[in-house]
Amino acid sequence: MTALLLRDLKLSVRAGGGALIGILFFLTVVAVIPFGVGPDLNLLSRIGPAIIWIGALLAALLGLDRLFQADRDDGSLDLLLMQEHPLVLTVLIKCLAHWLANVLPLVIASPLLGLFMNMNEVSIGAVMLTLLVGSPALAFIGAVGAAVAVSLPRGGLLVSILVLPLTIPVLIFGVSASYAAVQEPAPFLPPFLILTAITMFFAVIGPLGAALALRNGGD
Amino acid sequence: MTALLLRDLKLSVRAGGGALIGILFFLTVVAVIPFGVGPDLNLLSRIGPAIIWIGALLAALLGLDRLFQADRDDGSLDLLLMQEHPLVLTVLIKCLAHWLANVLPLVIASPLLGLFMNMNEVSIGAVMLTLLVGSPALAFIGAVGAAVAVSLPRGGLLVSILVLPLTIPVLIFGVSASYAAVQEPAPFLPPFLILTAITMFFAVIGPLGAALALRNGGD
Amino acid sequence: MRLTAENLSAHRGEDLIFSNISFDLQGGEALVLTGRNGSGKSTLLRVLAGLLKPPSGSVHLSYKDGRQAPNLAEEAHYLGHRNAMKPELTVRENLAFWKSFFGDREGGAGFSIGDAAAMVELEQVLHLPFAYLSAGQQRRMAFAKLLVAYRPVWILDEPTAALDVKAEALLASLMRDHQSQGGMLLAATHQPLELLNVKPLEMKGFEFTAEEWE
Amino acid sequence: MRLTAENLSAHRGEDLIFSNISFDLQGGEALVLTGRNGSGKSTLLRVLAGLLKPPSGSVHLSYKDGRQAPNLAEEAHYLGHRNAMKPELTVRENLAFWKSFFGDREGGAGFSIGDAAAMVELEQVLHLPFAYLSAGQQRRMAFAKLLVAYRPVWILDEPTAALDVKAEALLASLMRDHQSQGGMLLAATHQPLELLNVKPLEMKGFEFTAEEWE
Amino acid sequence: MSHAFYVYSSYLVALAITAIAILWTWADGRARQRELAELEAAGVRRRSAAPRTSPVENPKEAASE
Amino acid sequence: MTESLAITKFSDLANPTRFLSLASRLLPWMGGATAIFFVVGLYLAFASEGDYQQGETVRIMYIHVPAAWLSMMCYSVMALSAIGTLVWRHPLADVSHKAAAPLGAAFTLIALITGSLWGKPMWGTWWVWDARLTSVFILFLMYLGIIALNRAMDDPSKAARVSAVLILIGFVNIPIIKFSVDWWNTLHQPASVIRMGGPTIDGEFLRPLLVMAIAYTLLFFTLHVMAIRSEIWRRRIATQRRVAARMASRES
Numbered sequence A, B: 001m002t003a004l005l006l007r008d009l010k011l012s013v014r015a016g017g018g019a020l021i022g023i024l025f026f027l028t029v030v031a032v033i034p035f036g037v038g039p040d041l042n043l044l045s046r047i048g049p050a051i052i053w054i055g056a057l058l059a060a061l062l063g064l065d066r067l068f069q070a071d072r073d074d075g076s077l078d079l080l081l082m083q084e085h086p087l088v089l090t091v092l093i094k095c096l097a098h099w100l101a102n103v104l105p106l107v108i109a110s111p112l113l114g115l116f117m118n119m120n121e122v123s124i125g126a127v128m129l130t131l132l133v134g135s136p137a138l139a140f141i142g143a144v145g146a147a148v149a150v151s152l153p154r155g156g157l158l159v160s161i162l163v164l165p166l167t168i169p170v171l172i173f174g175v176s177a178s179y180a181a182v183q184e185p186a187p188f189l190p191p192f193l194i195l196t197a198i199t200m201f202f203a204v205i206g207p208l209g210a211a212l213a214l215r216n217g218g219d
Numbered sequence C, D: 001m002r003l004t005a006e007n008l009s010a011h012r013g014e015d016l017i018f019s020n021i022s023f024d025l026q027g028g029e030a031l032v033l034t035g036r037n038g039s040g041k042s043t044l045l046r047v048l049a050g051l052l053k054p055p056s057g058s059v060h061l062s063y064k065d066g067r068q069a070p071n072l073a074e075e076a077h078y079l080g081h082r083n084a085m086k087p088e089l090t091v092r093e094n095l096a097f098w099k100s101f102f103g104d105r106e107g108g109a110g111f112s113i114g115d116a117a118a119m120v121e122l123e124q125v126l127h128l129p130f131a132y133l134s135a136g137q138q139r140r141m142a143f144a145k146l147l148v149a150y151r152p153v154w155i156l157d158e159p160t161a162a163l164d165v166k167a168e169a170l171l172a173s174l175m176r177d178h179q180s181q182g183g184m185l186l187a188a189t190h191q192p193l194e195l196l197n198v199k200p201l202e203m204k205g206f207e208f209t210a211e212e213w214e
Numbered sequence E: 001m002s003h004a005f006y007v008y009s010s011y012l013v014a015l016a017i018t019a020i021a022i023l024w025t026w027a028d029g030r031a032r033q034r035e036l037a038e039l040e041a042a043g044v045r046r047r048s049a050a051p052r053t054s055p056v057e058n059p060k061e062a063a064s065e
Numbered sequence F: 001m002t003e004s005l006a007i008t009k010f011s012d013l014a015n016p017t018r019f020l021s022l023a024s025r026l027l028p029w030m031g032g033a034t035a036i037f038f039v040v041g042l043y044l045a046f047a048s049e050g051d052y053q054q055g056e057t058v059r060i061m062y063i064h065v066p067a068a069w070l071s072m073m074c075y076s077v078m079a080l081s082a083i084g085t086l087v088w089r090h091p092l093a094d095v096s097h098k099a100a101a102p103l104g105a106a107f108t109l110i111a112l113i114t115g116s117l118w119g120k121p122m123w124g125t126w127w128v129w130d131a132r133l134t135s136v137f138i139l140f141l142m143y144l145g146i147i148a149l150n151r152a153m154d155d156p157s158k159a160a161r162v163s164a165v166l167i168l169i170g171f172v173n174i175p176i177i178k179f180s181v182d183w184w185n186t187l188h189q190p191a192s193v194i195r196m197g198g199p200t201i202d203g204e205f206l207r208p209l210l211v212m213a214i215a216y217t218l219l220f221f222t223l224h225v226m227a228i229r230s231e232i233w234r235r236r237i238a239t240q241r242r243v244a245a246r247m248a249s250r251e252s
Ligand code: HEM
Pocket: F061, F064, F065, F068, F069, F111, F112, F113, F114, F115, F116, F118, F119, F120, F122, F123, F132, F133, F136, F137, F177, F178, F188, F189, F190, F191, F192, F193, F194
């Protein structure tokens, strides 16, 4: 199982150029934003957490749809399915590898981006914390979509309908928890706890659903 | 050549679920921003055009990195490269297909999002018009990144990094033209004309660069 | 070691590809599937590997001492039309991954990566990314994957596709070695393969449309 | 029609795979490449198809009337290890796309899609998505792609991989038909192919490492 | 903060980055030289530096002599 | 010989072996000259008067402006090499733009950081998203992107050709940097040295600035030649390793 984790990490590092890439990607996304909304520092710091969360969503989605497809195309998926390491675990590991390689660097880089967006320390800390807790959920949700995409040759549409709406709650609670940390009246803990609950929920449901789809969809 | 256009359109509708992914992602982005900005409708309508443009930019990136990769993996790319329909034209057609399938739906959906963002009619019209004129440039720029990605085993984030910086001028002029349409003193036409010029410029440079990269990156 | 299949059948889409296939195989024997293109050889092998659920029939594997194996898939290597190797990784990395992911099953031990590569006569390309190998070299390395982890049953779908004549003989001798150590082979092939204790099975292809709707 | 290649060589990465390969081919003749796995057959075919730039050497094609063709790639069909068909589209859609994308070159006309499918004896699967075909059926349909648009030169990399014996004979006869109409064949193969006017070329493999950096 | 702070810190930063660039380039060169020496010691030699077997092994060099 | 003398001379020089021997003769001189110019430049920089408007901080100019110039010049050198790669397919051009990318990134980083350090006292903020600053930031990202691309591909000559295409496409950014202050009105200083109609800057500041600019340029070329040399060595090593491996496997 560690072998699988290492292989998947290696694959995403090898091809794209490594963790640096995730950070660079995020940097470019964030650098693009001020061009849109203008150099108003106040406004930037207000929409900062939302932008960082959207960047994370995008980074998590890019490449996620091919989580299993690459393995299917070269035939590895067959061999993964044949082993009796519980398939759920295999899926979980693959999600983890995707998250580690593509999303974690963003979480680590987020303070830097917060500075660019003129956010204050508390806000930066809150965004980083919510990202750390919430972003794995994006990977788990995506895994279901990726598994469905593999098993239905024409599942493309279904994937987007399945995945993106499910990510909205994660995004909403993540963003609102980050704001709650700064804006006084709103309490930080409730949305944060909900976010944690969502992640844990999807950590179970996601791999289960994905494993089910993979088992039933093979041919 | 129409055959190629039709095939690519068919593929993205059948397999990728292209249009819907874009629109849903777009929707997600637009749904999350109000949480950041808060219920201030005035502010929302002010940053509306920028948000829509940014959403469109990011949505256009989804799937772009695989513009040529799928063709390489099944060997079609070899045959496309062998034909002497000028390769630049082939690339242009593929960009067009990507734009039609993945970006045009966004343009069409943008008025709806404008309503969400509390924008007025003129502003909505302006955003739609600038998107229509400016977004093809995104596809052309992306084609260069996608062509570079072909020589990599997998493209992913790296492509976005290479591509995003180049899209910034498009974004700047697109957004400023949309604002100019509403804010009185600023004239609409100059930035709009520059936007058109940029699109035309990249319509030439993009496919040329992509064709060059494809010729040189193959093996 | 004994493998029995009873009354297997398989659907693809709505079509019944084959039905009522039964056979019985001892350790050291080889089941060789032949038949025209599209007659269902690959389908049968995928059913045996547990990748397709057969609408009817069953497969049982029992160990030498009579115990029932829980699952054929776990005791088997499957080499399909595709090589299951990552083009971006070097050959050595690929083999190392499969070696540690598969682990050995009782009754034997896998070879080291260097040995396995030497057995398919390709030690000198271990450091290259898999994508850089020629078609035949890729196939040979995919075969080396079977050697790095031990499995008593090998399910092989056209193992010698794309191989030159010498390599074909080489792989055939590796398969015979596996048999003579008590392993089982299930192989689909178009070229005659020189194996031991061959039980031929000719697939006839397309049986009937599924009957559920009649 | 006449094809001459002079002093061709090819790099892969930093390695020189072959050098100084020259040959001369007339209409109706076939160049058959043989050699061990990894000896450079596919590389040579890709160089001829214009997909790899050779560091030295040149290829010329002239028509029957002595005119020089601008480019071999345009006058040639290339069938590589991969089938160049989209798994999501039906076989008919795939063939229709290539037919209209290729168009015909002077000197002949392509067959209709139905005819081409009948020539490879697979009319009955035209409506299936390409992904649903068996390996051999896929290869045959990839071959049918050569029939729907006319090209005087066919560049074939192991055209008969994954085919059953009957299909192999069938495709060989289609290739002979192409030859007898004045077409040229350049094929790499491990199995003996019964063609007309064969010029054999045995590839020896790996020459040396590139010298630029010395 | 005083203006001097900005002046000196920018000079320091510039110095640091330049120093890193110089050291990196230099260390890379040294490492490569060492590797070349190791190869030489192991008996691997450049073919063009080895005793000539054929007169025109490296045409560029041969021509310029 | 059918080629002209100039071409023969050029391709002589461009032979890796020639280049190496020339480099080893030239490098000590280049290094020495760089050091001398830096000493003189730094002396002038601190000996000169402060600006009545900007006070002490004008001294930042002597490192900020040359670094900014170099960041653009380095990219231009890369673009020229990229043309060399694509048009003449010259291996030395491949090496040249690969070796220049990290140097360009370093100079751009210096310009960015010293600019920020200047911006805080002058504009009251470290960073604004104006056209000049952002286009330089994009330049920095492009350097990093090119480095990442080079690292992601293991066939060096293919990597060189592909990144050459990218370098040329990215060249549109250079005029944007140069003219951004004219096209958009921004906080940043308009051109006052390199402009049509001669410099408008006072000679007092111009002298140390020019000396520092020469010092930076010399530094760049010294490092570039060194980096090219290491890159050539690196490729030789790879080649020899491969040959050795083949030999070994042949014998066995
Ligand atoms: C991070 C922020 C900054 C960046 C990225 C930056 C970038 C640049 C660049 C690229 C140039 C070269 C322009 C050309 O050759 O036309 C330049 C020149 C210059 N910069 Fe900055 N700059 C920054 C901040 C500042 C600040 C805060 C000041 C002073 C208030 C300043 C003053 C100057 C001056 C005086 C020149 C010389 C212009 C000329 O004579 O052509 N810069 N800068």
